[in-house]
Amino acid sequence: ISNAEVPNFPQSPNRPMIIIFSAFLGGVFGLGWLLLGESSRLNFRSVDEVEQITRLPVIGSVQRVRTKNRSQVLDILAEDKTTPFTEAVRNLRSSLELAGGGESHKTIMMSSCFQAEGKTTISISLAMSYAQMGKKVLLVEGDLRRPKFKNYFDLPTSGGFVSYLQGIESLENVVSHNKLTGCDIIMSGSTDQNPADLFARADLNRLMEEMRSAYDVVILDPPPILLVPDARLLVPHVDYNVLLVGYAKTPRAAVKRAMSVFKSSGRTLDGVVLSMLDPKKSNDYYYEGY
Numbered sequence: 001i002s003n004a005e006v007p008n009f010p011q012s013p014n015r016p017m018i019i020i021f022s023a024f025l026g027g028v029f030g031l032g033w034l035l036l037g038e039s040s041r042l043n044f045r046s047v048d049e050v051e052q053i054t055r056l057p058v059i060g061s062v063q064r065v066r067t068k069n070r071s072q073v074l075d076i077l078a079e080d081k082t083t084p085f086t087e088a089v090r091n092l093r094s095s096l097e098l099a100g101g102g103e104s105h106k107t108i109m110m111s112s113c114f115q116a117e118g119k120t121t122i123s124i125s126l127a128m129s130y131a132q133m134g135k136k137v138l139l140v141e142g143d144l145r146r147p148k149f150k151n152y153f154d155l156p157t158s159g160g161f162v163s164y165l166q167g168i169e170s171l172e173n174v175v176s177h178n179k180l181t182g183c184d185i186i187m188s189g190s191t192d193q194n195p196a197d198l199f200a201r202a203d204l205n206r207l208m209e210e211m212r213s214a215y216d217v218v219i220l221d222p223p224p225i226l227l228v229p230d231a232r233l234l235v236p237h238v239d240y241n242v243l244l245v246g247y248a249k250t251p252r253a254a255v256k257r258a259m260s261v262f263k264s265s266g267r268t269l270d271g272v273v274l275s276m277l278d279p280k281k282s283n284d285y286y287y288e289g290y
Contacts, residue, residue, distance in 0.1 A: 042251050045281070050245055050272055053252055054259065059099060059242070059271035060092030062122055063279050070151040073121055074180050077128050084279065089125045092273060093133075096126075096240065099271065105240035106212045109142075109220040110273075111231055113254040117246035118275035120148045123221040124181065131182030135216040138175070140186045142222035142234065144195035147188035149221075153178055160189025165202040171210055184215070195223075199233040208237045225258055236266035243269050247277040 044050050047058045065073055065085050077086055096105060110126070112119040120143075127139040141149045141161060150157060155176045163169035164186065175184045191198060211218045220238065222231035235241055243258055255272075262269040 042253070043248050044245055044250065044252065044255075044274065045248050047274055050255075050274055054255060054269075054272055056259075056269060057095075057099075057271050058274060059095035060088065061274035061277055062088040062092065062118065062125075064118070064247075064276040065121060070121070070148075071153075073125065074128070074152060077125055078180055081132075085125075086129075089122070089129045092122075093126060093129045095271070099240065106216065107208060107218045107220070107238040108240045108242060109222060109231070109234055109238040110242050110244060111222060111225045111258070112244040112246075112275075113226045113250050113258050114224050114246075115146075115227070117224075117244050117250060119224075119244050120152075120221050122244065122273065122275060123219055124149075124152060127183045127217070127219045128181040130217045130219075136214075137183040138186065138211055138215040138218045139181075139183045140211070140218065140220045141188040142220045142230070144188050144191060144198065144230065145223055145228060149185065149187050153185060153187070155185060155187055157187050158189065160187040162189030162191045162198065164207065165198045167202075171214060196229045196233065199230055204234065204237045225261055226254060232261060232265045235262055240270045241267055242271050242273055244273045244275040246275055248281070249276065 044053070047061055050056075050058050063085055065076065067073055067076070076083065077089075080086065096108065099105065108126075110119055110123040124139065127137050131137045141147055144162060147157075149155070153176075155178065159169050159174050161174065164171065164174045174186050174189075176187070177184050208218075220234060222234055225231040225243075241262060243255070243262075245255055259269050
């Protein structure tokens, strides 16, 4: 019987093999979890995703503007015309011009599925961008339920779009000019009646034609199209319908539902804007600046 020899290395446990195997399993599970998260994600994080799901042209993508109050957005647009935000708005304006096939769309409605998707800020910014081209622009606050223009403009709120819809006031009497934006603006006004009833009773064909005849560009900022019926009543009367989709926010199912609402209202959706984009998280290269 030979004497037992003490091995130089322990036979068990095989620590190097355990470490390699654990690292392999961790990588597999990590990759699987990442792929599962991407496949089950219910919102949009890139222009490509929006185009694939909607089969519609993405005519612009605009990043989020972080300010202490909304009125500061106007100062940013007026004072610094080379920020990524202002350039994105110009790109959106150019897309709308090109979408007309050489003939500009005179009436544009900026819709969204829900609140807080950047609709009002982008509507105002787009109107200001058109005005900087020398266009005569009318910006209409079409949300009679939760008006927000008062957060941006120090303008009279009486009368407004409500009086125009009711036929109480003429177009000239409900318009106020804002020097900073260079636009004429119609504030929403106030009413005790249901806004949907006001829109349903108004002669929208005549009113829209009157605005179209008096201005180069008319931009309407209605309430979210999935929350109340007001915007649906305006859909057939405008030249170009835009839907804003909030980056990493608006559910895909909501966008599909909105597309159906547009179709049932007599018009298909014309274009989509990816809004409130976070340049630190997005892979879209044009948000890096130039």
